[in-house]
Amino acid sequence: MASSTITPASLPPAGQTSNFVDPPYIGGKFVAVNCIFLPLAVIALGVRTWTRLFVVRSFRWDDYLMIIALLLSCVLTGVTLEMLNWGLGKHMWDVPLADFMAQFPKLNLIAAIIYCAATGFTKVSVLVFYLRIFPSRNFHIAVWTIVFIAAGYSIASILANIFSCNPIAKSWDLTITTGSCMNRPVFYFANAGLGIFTDFATVAVPIPWLRRLQMPARQKVAVGVILAMGCFxxxxxxxxxxxxxxxxxSTDLTWATTDALMWCTIELNLGIFGGCVTAIRPFVRRYFPRLLGLSSGGGYTSSQSRSRKHGHPLGSIPHSDRVNFTNQDNQYTTTLTTLRGAPDNGSEEHILASHPSGHAKDADGTTGIIRTVEFDVENSSTAPQRE
Structure with missing residues (x-):
């Protein structure tokens, strides 16, 4: 219902009138999107943080960057939900001019700055994580190139939003009539194009190196899911x-901005979720090992043969002082040793150090149990014939 005492933020189109009582409103779906995707990102980062602190026991730079990204995402959600109180989700002609001018332009600018920073931290976090997976020098060069592009355009976008008008206050103070501003929607359009490029580049860059990895089928499926998330x-x-x-x-800023901000929220939180999925494999390996095709015991196991051949301690050269069970002079032995009970870490390797107690310690000092399998290596050409 229109009121002669209230001035709308813009004149209604022909055939319509301003409605300040119960206007058309699409803010409900915006609230729903935030209630779904932000908790998804929070849960993913929670699992990642648990993995890094208590499973891997190694907190790296990519983890800190992703935490910053999530904090910025939370701030973005708070700012955009506040915008609903100042016209977001309604048609411009259904929003009182006093409400619109009071906060909407300022909050819209803050949301744009936070979004640019958050997406930059998310992408750089994923790329820095890649650096720890592949040791190839060429791969590192490719990743650092994308990091430079992603971080560069994110910083440039933040500065462009801040200094989009001259004077700067003209960005949010609509009473300033002097000066000039850049075409903000065109800038957002160009910024989104660079974002799409870095999204797909982040997915594509590890593919040539992933093809060279030897891994079980379930792990290949898991990697495929990770890349599919990046494509999504x-x-x-x-x-x-x-x-x-x-x-x-559109000139209907408060209405058209709703969908744009909604997809910003979805993109940012899905990016955080996908970035965390790439880092929580040790969590799955420890608590849900069957998903990766591993045994439930968390270590390497082997069935004990009912009839064992004779074995003796490790040796890579002949030892004359040991018992020769096969009566051959050119006998060699070796020992396979594995660590049981050691915590999972981000690597597939455990570096064992000797310990006076006869046990072994892994890289973080945790004592495990040594299981030794011994076997003989014989020269088949000289071995005696057995009946």
Whole structure:
């Protein structure tokens, strides 16, 4: 219902009137999206943090970067939900001008800055994680190139938002009539294009090296799911680009911005979720090992043969002072030793150190149980014939 005492933020189109009582409203779906995707990102980062602190016991730079990204995502959610109180989700002609001018432009600018920073931290975190997986020098060069692009355009986007108008206050103070501003929707459009490029580049860069890895089928499926998640984030970015195109052509700022911010929220939180999935494999390996095709015991096991051949301590050269069970002069022995009970870590290797107690210690000092399998290596050409 229109009121002669309230000035709308913009004039209604022909054939419509302002409604300040019960106007059309799409803010409900925006709230629902935030209630779904932000908790998803929080849970994923919680599992990742648990994995790093209590399973792997190694907290790295990529973990800190992802925590910053999630904190920024939480702030973004708070800012955008506050925008609902100042016109977001309604048509401009259904929003009182006093409400719109009071906070909406300022909160919209803050949301844009936070989004650019959060996506930058998310992408750099994933790329830094890649650096610890593949030791190849060429791979590191490729990753650092993408890091430079992602971080560079994120910083540039933050600065462009801050200094988009001259004077700067013109960005949120609509009473300033002098000066000039950049075309913000066009800038958002270009920014989204760079974001899509880095999304798909982040997915594509490890593929040539992943093909060289030898891993069980279930692990290959898990890696495929991770890459698919990255592709899905890129697809969401493309959808967001479409919403920005609508914003570019629309003068109904409070209505068109709703979908654009909604897809920003989905993209950012899915990016955090996907970035955390790549780092929680040790968590799955310890608590849900069957998902990776591992035994439930968390270590290497072997069935004991009912009839064992004779064995003796490790030796890589002949030892004349040991019992020769096969009566041959060119007998060699070796010992396979594995560590049981050691904590999982991000690597597939355990570096064992000697310990006076006769047990072994892994790299973080935890004592495990040594299981030794001994066998003989004989020269078949000289071995005696057995009946």
């Amino acid at each position: 984030v890129g697809i969401v970015s493309c959808i967001r680009l479409g919403s920005l195109y609508t914003l570019l052509k």
